[in-house]
Amino acid sequence: MTTTTEAPAVTPVAAPRKLSYVKAFNEGLAQAMREDENVFVAGEDVAGYGGVFRMFDNLLDEFGPRRMIDTPISEAALVGLGVGAAARGLRPVVDLMFMDFIGVCLDQIVNQAAKMKYMFGGALSVPLTITTASGAGLGAAAQHSQSLEAWLAHVPGLKVVMPSDAYTAKGLTVSAIRDDNPVVIMLNKVLLGSTSEVPEEIYGIPLGQAHTARHGSDVTVIALGRMVGEALAAADELAAEGVEIEVIDPRSVQPLDTETMFASVRRTNRVLVVHEAVTFGGLGAEIAAQIQDAVFDYLDAPVLRIGAPFSPVPFSPVLEKAYVPDRARIAQGCRRLLERS
Amino acid sequence: MTTTTEAPAVTPVAAPRKLSYVKAFNEGLAQAMREDENVFVAGEDVAGYGGVFRMFDNLLDEFGPRRMIDTPISEAALVGLGVGAAARGLRPVVDLMFMDFIGVCLDQIVNQAAKMKYMFGGALSVPLTITTASGAGLGAAAQHSQSLEAWLAHVPGLKVVMPSDAYTAKGLTVSAIRDDNPVVIMLNKVLLGSTSEVPEEIYGIPLGQAHTARHGSDVTVIALGRMVGEALAAADELAAEGVEIEVIDPRSVQPLDTETMFASVRRTNRVLVVHEAVTFGGLGAEIAAQIQDAVFDYLDAPVLRIGAPFSPVPFSPVLEKAYVPDRARIAQGCRRLLERS
Amino acid sequence: MAQRAPTASKKSPQVSAQVIKDLHERMVRIRLFETEAGKLMEAGKLPGFLHLYVGQEAVAAGVMAALRDDDQITSTHRGHGHAVAKGVGFREMYAELYGRVTGACLGRGGSMHINDLTRGMLGANGIVGAGVPIAVGAAFAARYKGEDNVAVTFFGDGATNIGAWHEGANMAAILGLPVVFVCENNGYAEFTPQSGHMLLTDVADRAAAYGMPSVIVDGMDAVAVHRAAAEAVERARAGAGPMMIEAKTYRYFDHQGVKGLRHPYRSDEEVAEWKARDPIDLLEVRAVADGTATRAELDDVWQRTRDEIADAIAYAEASPLPDPADLLLNVYSG
Amino acid sequence: MAQRAPTASKKSPQVSAQVIKDLHERMVRIRLFETEAGKLMEAGKLPGFLHLYVGQEAVAAGVMAALRDDDQITSTHRGHGHAVAKGVGFREMYAELYGRVTGACLGRGGSMHINDLTRGMLGANGIVGAGVPIAVGAAFAARYKGEDNVAVTFFGDGATNIGAWHEGANMAAILGLPVVFVCENNGYAEFTPQSGHMLLTDVADRAAAYGMPSVIVDGMDAVAVHRAAAEAVERARAGAGPMMIEAKTYRYFDHQGVKGLRHPYRSDEEVAEWKARDPIDLLEVRAVADGTATRAELDDVWQRTRDEIADAIAYAEASPLPDPADLLLNVYSG
């Protein structure tokens, strides 16, 4: 079940189909369920209601209550259910609704799902997919807005993906479900309604393969999740100033494709990492540490990190806006990098 | 309650008292309890049994069942009890036994204790201390051996300390209890019986102030927790080769005293960070990222990180030994740094 | 399975006229606060989420009327009713919903973190069940300090399925702490009916697993809630340990927001059946019938409250926004 | 409060001689495996922790004799008894305790992670309560695939206080899954007596909170455990949903290791009272008395088992250590 259907080349046809991020996720999930009878979905209000973010719309109609399971508010048991079912050969998709709720079930993710294969001497696999909505921007405050990828990426045995648009939302979902390891899919709440071209057929996007979303020679910007769009917008802005930004979307942060990053930095000699999570201890630290180690002699400036300041996510939109990195701060960062000789 | 008694200078008297790490912790806790009637301890088998690591020996005798509370196996409620009691003006010390159990109660630590002051607009403080035993080396396997400081240090609102010897075990414990914020004390299991000089009187060690455990001019080694001792041993070994290592013990990883590190690297131009935790996404990443940013022009070589490989902690001692960084790997790392011109 | 509205107790309430008026005023305050908040949200004026309490007023009013100011409560995502009934001011609450610096959380917390330590309101909470152990800690602190205040923790039917609830209940029981557990059973956890998340008909039956007594009350009858709460609170205050109250109630609006319905998880008949037993109507009809209050007196409460709300909304709207330069304020103490 | 030993049932066991012999052999295998493991630990030959099962043999034997090979179990930190009774081989188990590459976990897991998927042993677990939801998932998989195997989850008295246990029990109940909940109530959670961690006398009373039936059995009587388990398992297999069995039992050694006692948390009298009702003695005396087995037959079981253990220990000691070059083996699949 680990074979990956390569993404079909997007050939320019009459009217390329656009789909929203959440619908692309939904389509990928539905296709993966059609592909493999062992895939089922469990979570709070995923079946009858279709998920509070409409991630699971219409799936109950097609797949029925055997494969679409509404559960009590019991995230530890929910993930545990997934672990046990995966250990017995199913391919569960369990939904955590908000990523912030992970604190009530992290033991099952980290001490059970992630370590089981290793601790058991390889006796089994845990092909579990965990879906969750992350990120700030909706005024949902400190307990409903976090981006906690740094915790999960630090855990051997887990994989973590962060779709940045509708196309990756579908392809990464399909690959996560096909993968034989526990994979956490972090959907970004602000992106749910954003649209992009999405092929109709099922396709996977390899986990651990970064995508260069824009080519450029002056600064490399490595952006996670929603920050990819912000980086592309910053690149447009900077292009008008004659500065060419290369934008790299890692797509999966565990495994992390650092080779693509290194290769880019060898050309640009300047690099900025941006994510929504708090800067201190965020993924940007790991990326910066690896880059300065691997391509030290190519760097014309230190690796610059942009993330959230060291505070919980504030409620008031005026604060939240100042809190989350955006295109302006990215452009600003690139300019600063270029000023450095 | 935030005043910090400075550590008394250790004046060379006739027979300086040596104490074990766990007894030093115990003494600091007992003195803090004597100092402040609002300090109490709760956890599994902390009272009647004195804690499975003997951390709480004799405290029931002195402080009685009002201040020494045995609780059911309910870590979420245990931490929650601490949060509620702290919000109402007490200074709870709650014990998590093994740090690996944090996955069952992380919500109370991260979404409640850490964020409450901020979310509530500053209306209260949460002077909660969480004690826990971390680290590998006892053949305790994947669910009883982790070092998870990177998770906690990534959380705004928390403080995290990692005592490296008996002296710091006592002083950091006193400071953690006196601090008005939630502080996690990570005691290292392997160090419990190790001894060092410990003043008899109560003293605090400022949180967020690194200590230079050995001065040297050739390489800076920043070591966390148990790795400080390993780094000092490596320094002895290297001194015989004519290489002078500076060893920095951050003592607290949140807040993290990077200024001391920067100053050191400005002199040595070479730096290695070592911790027991998995390298990927570990504290070493944050430290490396900050150093390369702040003192880029002083670095003669990339910041080198040494941590555990990307796997759960293995059981078999032969594997565990290969897994945990030690003096040999640190010395090796220093030599590699020095080879680089 | 549809949530059935309990039938009203025919017993005449054995509480004073003063208590009836107190209950009435608390309920009206909640009702109007929430109704206006819903309108503001619909008008696009409020950021974030809004879990309205309308329909459940009798529970907050009944319990809070049994508490002293120094008694402590922990609340839920659906926390406005508790805050209002505990005496948190309209101004701070609306200003918080608007994200203003004058709000109960200085604009940092929003709807799900409203708190007021001066009123013993230890906060709404965005994590289901998380307030339960915190209340246990507050009760622990009271006993530790030799104070006789009690803690009340509110939670929904759905919340009793989460681990923290279970652990908190057992912790309170084994430590014999002065905590009152109030289940606001509105029949649903988001869009899942109670029959879809537990096999029990009465959530109160869970108390026995901790050796905790429990009682079931008509959660649309503020007097009934009040009497049960007064008993449980006095019991706890006297040192007899925790107790659980299950109040069968109903929410009128959607789980979140006002009308987000896209899935007919509740029938029109069910909603109508419950609304026919509206807690405020119920109390008003009885109060007028037995001469406890005149219609004019009751109307006056509504009018005064409306005025206070208009003032509070104006205050909120006129209040300054937080300054982004203060982003790091209150992350740490000291 | 001291844990009281239940008095033996006077009813003659209504099970076949074959079952009696089966129960006996499983218990002897556990007893000897554990006793030898304790000696090896005392001799400093085994790294890590060791939570011995001695005293509780009747529970694992009684339950496992009611299971098919394809039935699944999840276990605890005190998991050797379950593994042995479920048929995991001595060689793999000792080799694992020794940290050898021939062990049940290739030396990666140690005592607390012994597993054997071919025998339906889904693993010991170092986290209290964590195995409970995993068993629920295994049961879910069985029903999903249309198989009729059941899942059994073992846990201690202390484990019923943790959130995951509560959530798992409710999840099994609401989904109507074929899970049998077996509480091995040995009266203590580490060094805390049951009376110090819950107010109930019978843990079984907690089942009602999930609408789950329960039964209490003498956990020193393998036949009694077996009959209760057979009933619960058949019930679950027939689709009637989960059920809980509480077996009152006792552990002879310390919580961890053999004799680490430094705190007199159990009286000598209490220990003696329980040992006087040793589960193996009890079964042997009855079997010889009612002619089910001769003393010689029983002795033969002990002797054969001793031989097998000697072989297994020799195998373990002769086995190679894992190669540090393979440190990253099995972190990921594929």
Ligand SMILES: Cc1ncc(C[n+]2csc(CCOP(=O)(O)OP(=O)(O)O)c2C)c(N)n1
């Ligand atoms: C741990 C956790 N899981 C899920 C949620 C999402 N959530 C918020 S409210 C809610 C339903 C709560 O139901 P109930 O306890 O009955 O309270 P009610 O909304 O009916 O007042 C859910 C699932 C959450 N906030 N926290």
Ligand SMILES: Cc1ncc(C[n+]2csc(CCOP(=O)(O)OP(=O)(O)O)c2C)c(N)n1
């Ligand atoms: C979540 C968690 N908390 C605490 C522990 C430490 N611990 C291991 S066994 C144990 C006692 C378990 O008691 P019980 O469930 O009665 O099982 P018994 O040891 O009596 O067989 C504790 C507290 C743990 N392993 N996991």
Ligand SMILES: [Mg+2]
């Ligand atoms: Mg509800």
Ligand SMILES: [Mg+2]
């Ligand atoms: Mg026990």
